[in-house]
Amino acid sequence: MNVSRIAVATGIAASSVLLLSGTAFAHVSVQPQGEAAKGGYATVNFKVPNERDNASTVKLEVSLPTEHPLASVMPQDVPGWKVEVTKSKLAKPLEVHGKKITEAVSKVTWTADGSKIAPGHFQQFPVSLGRLPEDADQLVFKALQTYDNKEVVRWIEESKEGAPEPEAPAPVLRLSAATEDEHGGGAKDAAAKDSKNSGHDEGTKSETASADSSDTTARILAIVGILAGIAGVAFGVLAGRRRAS
Structure with a gap:
């Protein structure tokens, strides 16, 4: 009898671990293609998994950090998706290669245009970013994921050191040490x-x-x-x- 109870308890615990680990890895995230070095340029992928069994993802909005504006933001075309880039005026102009930049991209929005992210699938949205800040160790991108049943999941919570991971964490891009030139060499x-x-x-x-x-x-x-x-x-x-x- 005790053996049976232990087996059942072990099975429940294992199932819980699998479910929790699946949930932990189902967040919207940002991943660099290669290296994202301070002061350089990088291409990153915003990875969007579908967490619902009865709805498909039809929209993704990514807000760029205002405390570290990026002069160059270029999304790559994704078949079946329409992309829109929103720019905003900068409180403090940036200077890049001797040229003053008075506005920067504040948001990138992808909307389904013949395609969707179905249950059990994910989609990646590539973006070229630069120049990355030299005085930061990471960039936080807040994202909104919209489903075709009108549900909106807000991936905007920032993780705090020493605290448990929030339920809907914002995508975070970790920056590596600066190289001695802006192209990585x-x-x-x-x-x-x-x-x-x-x-x-x-x-x-x-x-x-x-x-x-x-x-x-x-x-x-x-x-x-x-x-x-x-x-x-x-x-x-x-x-x-x-x-x-």
Whole structure:
């Protein structure tokens, strides 16, 4: 009897863990394609799973962080979805490559246009972002997910350190350490490349100098050989004349 009770309790616990873990991974999230480094540019995917069994997702609205406005926001076309980009005036203009930016994208909205996210499926919405802030470790994007039964799920709660994860957490993009240039390549790599190229150039110069030296030696030997030949002919002619006399 005790064994049966333990087995039933274990089964219930296992089922609970599976259900909870499934729920935990069913949030709207943002994931970088590769690396999202501070001060650089990155392409990210907003991953939208369908959490309902009797409704399909037909709309996603993503609000960009106002405390860290991004000068460049370019969504990629997704078949079956219409995308709309909303811009807002900046309280403080940004300066990018010597140019002042007075407005930035504040929201990106995808609306179903012949497609939906059906139950048991997910959809990714790619966006190019930049330049990423250098004075932040993460960016928080608040999102609204709308179903075709008019239900709206607000993924806007910010997680707090040491506290349990909220029921509807906002998507968070973690930023990695800044690289030494905005496209992800470091100065060390450039220096190594320059050093390699320099070594290659020095080797080429050395080979060229060696080839020139060999060529000069060959010419000198050829001239010496010609002179020796002329001297030999002259000596033979003189010797023949003496015999004739």
